[in-house]
Amino acid sequence: MVEGELLIRNGVVYDPINGVNGEKKDICIRDGKVVEEVRNPKVIDAEGRVVMPGGVDIHAHxxxxxxxxxxxxxxxDGRKGREAKTKVCRAxxxxxxxxxxxxxYRYAKMGYTFVMEAAMPPLAARHTHEEIVDIPILDNAAMPLIDNNWMTMDYVKSGDMDLLAAYVAWIIKATKGYGVKIVNPGGTExxxxxKNCDLNDAVPYFDVTPAEIVKSLAVANEKFEMPHSIHVHGNMLGHPGNYEVTTSTYDLVKGIKPYRDRPTMHATHTQFHSYGGTTWGDFESKAGAIADYVNKNEHVSIDLGSVILGDTTTMTADGPMExxxxxxxxxxxxxxxxxxETGSGITPFLYSGKVSVHTIQWAIGQELALLIKDPWKVALTTDHPNAGPFIGYPIIISMLMSKRRRDESAADMHKAIYDRAALPSIDREYDLYEIAIVTRGMTAKTLGLHEHGKGHLGVGADGDVAIYDISPEERDAGRIQKAFLNTKYTIKGGEVVVKDGEVVATPAGKTYFVTPECDEKLTDEMMEKLKDKFExxxxxxxxNYPVQDAYVPNPYEIKAPWRS
Amino acid sequence: MVEITDVVCSLCGCVCDDIVVEVEDNKVTKVKGACAVGKSKLMGHGRIESPAIRENGSLKDCSYDEAIKKAAEILAAARRPLLYGWSSTVCEADKVGVELAEEIGAVIDNTASVCHGPSVLAIQDVGLPSCTLGEVKNRADLVIYWGANPAAAHANHMKRYSYISKGYWTEEGKKNKKLVVVDVRKTATAKMADVFLQIEQGKDYLVFSALRAMLYGYEDVVPEEVGGISKKDLLETVRMMKEAKFGIIFFGMGVTHTGARHNNIVNAIQTTRAAHTHTKFNIMPMRGHYNVAGINQVCTWETGYPFAVDLSRGYAWYNPGEHSATDLLVRRECDAALIIASDPGAHFPGESIRHLAKIPVIQIDPFPNPTTEFADVVIPAAISGVEAEGNVYRMDNIPIRLRKLVDTEYMADEEIMEGILEEVRAIKGKESE
Structure with missing residues (x-):
């Protein structure tokens, strides 16, 4: 946040949370927040350019x-992105x-101002926070992994949902975390x-199933006024034929009422969970079946995990998958x-457009975005870096906005895309309003951050603005991609941090964390079992376990009271 | 008298965090739960008492300000500075070190360079299937120490985390576990082993290859004796590996710095992967200094690389062997060095030390050591984990916060480093005016 006034004049604004769809209007910022009007502002002339709230990434590592x-x-990989230190930027x-x-720097250049670190091992939470402190500009949060934890499984087995909630509250507080992250429940243990677990297998020695873990954590999560739903990487990620496991996982939380108007489950990197076939040989897209489910139901939101062709580094708490x-x-x-608690695996991977399976994977991510009718249920991600690095988001944006670009790309890829994927037959093209939804509006809302100034430009919102150097009429996919890679301006808390695609300031970001407020008696009872685990x-x-305050120098606390 | 619990030991890579100390009159008077060496560190011993600058061959006491200013002048004027050490201090200080290296275009290197550097190279080749120490404690029924002697070097390792510890599936401690030790001599650890494989010096690569072949079902290609170990004993070891529910190899300097060096570790990791086709198997380097894992972490997330990072180009350049500390010194390339929290004077090859003794050297350390003998600026630091707090990474990369137990007049490493960085920036600012 910087003191002073800023006026962004005559931009064409896309602010979906406030229903602003391509209106020419001014944005006024004072002391880091959006206000009605300003008196003596610095002026940025955005004449005719696309203006959006700062981007909000719902899921990246x-x-x-x-x-x-x-x-x-x-x-x-380190050798690929070398840039020397400047007066403003580190090497x-x-x-x-x-x-x-x-x-x-790179997120800021794309107009993003908030990123959610998607998987924080509780025991190593200090590490996550140490690195977050070294990530300039971006506001941030991190989700602790709570699903393979022995404490969680013990309570799932005994059926004590209140005690499970007490543990969930404690571990989110102890890790300065944001919500409940689930990754291959039971399978990682x-x-x-x-070994590994399918959705209804018993977890070795624990006598619970992944399905029970997911359902119980959804129940526990909704006992508090949590800003976000449970955030789920389900079982059998990346296995041919897994789409039925995926929809069965969605079904688990169908009857559970969320605390407010948001889904009960956010299903992440859905591309990896939308596979048909029985082997890699007859592997095919089942994005249609997943989209159909999401279209018919209101309790699930998804993000894409869309593939960027080329080399990347895959990493997940899903050890057996890696x-x-x-x-x-x-x-x-x-x-x-x-x-x-959890685990993790890491291995490099090359997505090639000449390989049938990779081509179909590439199609699936985009099919999900195009077949799910309501963009408020969809977030644009690559599950960075699993399906590709975040720096590829502008490529996906250009694909979603241009059927022609998709067709041209498909023509160069493995022919399997024509008979085992649906993408070539889909005509839909996103407009800028829909792009703004899947990159900021939906993501801020699903994380509950719109109530804390993120993802929109209403009065009182954070002065986080992206100005893209294209006109709303631009249809050329190449120019769209270029514009979304490097903003004309990125403004963070009222301060210009990127100008003409160059980083010009590097203020520290805030770390958002949630404090679920749990009944003391329940906490005390839970604590006996917990202390035994430590003992x-x-x-x-x-x-020595909880993350000390020193690790979160720029805190932003969100309280989540117990729902009586 | 005040009793402080959950004290974190700042000695070795075990980072024991259940120590209890008593403090009286701002002094640690009693230490419970630490090993003998850890206890000695926490109790305190002879240290550098004052900042000092060498004049006419002998160190002359000065103020912190004078020493920091002198250090900054040396570094700002250097054309090829080396910033070395970083493993026995906290990550907060390491971070300032990387920033300083960027500022002056230095080579920043840490003690892994002469320790588990070969392990890092192996990991960059094949990866590392591993786990936290608590996993070993709760699950391991087969523990292998290879070229490592924890009974002497990591005295609490077996008790807290491995062979002797008790956990969920190992509640009877060592009773239902097996211990295999591979070493060139019958160490104190080897004496405890169910199976001791006395290997010939430098034959680790061969023995790993033999085990690997057997684990993949090619025992017929293995001769009757490999590296001084009989085929019968190797077969027995392989049987134990296959039958274990959870096995772990801990390896030390005995493998990283003999014979095939990093290729030994590549082979060790591939042997682990071979065992993993039968059962759960992990492998972990026995890190020495309490935060050598931490400087590797910090250096990696800030520059992209864990050690031997050359920032003279403005961006990070990584080519160990070309500009790791000893290579740089042997080539007499560097013209000034900052040595922090380490002792190259005792541990580097003679040729490197000879050059180090010729160039201006700044030393930051709580304790005098052979490096002090030729250092030109000596800056005493608070003892991290006793007089200063901060983050460190255990050998399994678990971050733990060191506690401050007593007050001190000495500056913390982080403060000293910040002082130097600030002074360097001031000098460079003036130069560019």
Missing amino acids: IAGGKVNAGRLFRPE QSGYSVPNTFATG AWAWA YSLYQITGRKWTNHDVEL HYYSVTFN
Whole structure:
């Protein structure tokens, strides 16, 4: 936030949360916030250019243990993005696993001002926060993994949903986290014995099923006024024929009432969960079936996990999935299981348009965006860096906006796209309003951040603005892609941080975290079991576990009261 | 007297965090739960008492301001500065170090360069299937120490995390576990082992290859004896590996710095992957300094690379062997060095030390060591984990916050580094005017 006034004049504004669809209007900012009017402002002339609220990324892996393990074991990736230090910017490196500084600069250049780190292992939460502090410009938050935790599974087994909620509250607070993240529930615990779990398999030794874990965590999450729903990476990610597991997972939370007007489940990187066929040989798109489900139901939102062709670094808490991937490619493989909580795997991957499976994967991400009718249910992501690095978002934007570009691309790719995917037969094209929805409006709303000034330009919102150097009439896919890669201006909290595609200022971002407020008696009862876990099984003491305030120098707290 | 619990030990890569200390009159008077070496560190011992600058061959006491200013002058004037050490201090100081390296176009390198650097190179080749130490504690029924002697070097390792520890599926401790030790001599750790494989010096690569072949079902290609170990013993080891529910290899300097060096570790990791086709198997380097893992982490997220990073081009350039600290010194390329929280004077090859002794050297450390003997500016630091707090990464990359136990007049590493950075910027600012 900077003091002073700023006027962005005559831009064509797309602000979906406030229903503003391509209106020529002025945006006034004072002391970092959007206001009705200003008196002596600095003026930015946005005449005829596209103006949007700062972008809000709902799901990306940008900070923490596995991101850094990815950087460490891929110096060849580090060499791809080198830029020397400037008066304003630190030295940059990396493409799919950029260093922290490059991460902030590159997102800001695309007009983004908030990014959600999608998976924080609770025991290593300090690490995630240490890196977040080194990511300039971006406001941020991180979601702790709460689904393979022994505490969670114990309460799922005993059916004590209130005690489960008490644990969920404690771990979100202890990690300075934002919400409930689920990654291959039960499967990652099974991976500690080199096994995996399907949705209704019993987790070894714990006598619960992944389905029960998902359902219970949704119940626990809705016991508080949580800004976000449970955020789910389901079972069997990346397996041919997994789409039925996906819709069965959605079904689990159907009857659970959310605390407010948002879905009960956010299903992430859905591209990886929309597969038909029985093997890689007869692999096909089932995006249609997933879209059909999402169209008919209101309790699920999704993000795409859309593929960017080329080399990337895959990483997830889904340890067994990364092992399978490594067995396919034979490339290097890192794994890091985390006691009592979670795990992770990392392996490089090349998406090639000459390979049938990759081509179909590439189509699926876009099919989901185009077949789901209501863009308020869809977020644009690449599950950075899993389906491709975030720097590829402008490519996806240009694809969604141009049938011609999709057709031209498909013509160069494996012919499987014509008989095992639906993309070539889809005519829909996104307009800028829909792009604004899937990159800021929907994402801010789904995370509950619109109530905290993110993702819109209404009075009182944060002065986060992206000005793209295109006119609303622009139809050329190449020019659209270029404009969304480097803004004319990015403004963060009223301060110009990017001008003409160059970073000109690097203020520190705020870290948003949620404080679920739980009944003391319940907390005390839960604490007995928790302390026993620390006493006997953790390798770190109870008192050394919670993230200290020093790790979150720019905090923004959101309280989530217990719903009586 | 005040009792402080959950004290985090700032000695080795075990980073034990359940120590209890008593503090009286601002002094640590009693330490419970630490090993002998950790206890000695926490209790405190002889240290550098004052900042000092070398004049006419001998160190002369000065103020912090004078020492910091002198250090900044040396670094700002250097054409090829080296910033080395970083493993026995906190990440907060390491971060300022990377920033300083960018500012002056230095090479920044850390002790991994002469320690587990070969392990890093191996990880960059094949990856690292691993886990946290609590996973080992709760699940491991087969523990292998290879070229590592924790009984001497990581004294609490077996008790807290591995062979002797008790966990969820290992509640009877070592009773239902097996310990295999591979070493060139019968170490204290080897004496505890169910199976001790006495390997010939430098034959690790061969023995890994033999195990790997057997794990993949090619035992017929393995000769009757490999690296001094009989085929019978190797087969027995492979049987134990296959039958384990959860196995782990901990490896140390005995493998990283002998024979095939980083190729040993590539082979060790590939042996782990071979075992993983039968059961759960992990591997972990026994990191030495309490935060060597941490400087690798910080350096990686800030520059993209874990050690031996050359910032002279303005962006990070990584080519270990070309500009790792010892190589730079052997080539007599660097013309000034800042040494922090480490002792190259005791650990570098003679040829490197000879050059180091010739160039201006700034030392930041709580304790005197052989490097002090030739340092030109000596800046005493608060002892991290006793007099200063901050973040460190355990050998399994779990971040833990060191506690401050007593007050001190000494500046913390982070403050000293910030002081130097500020002074360097002031000098460079004047130069560009």
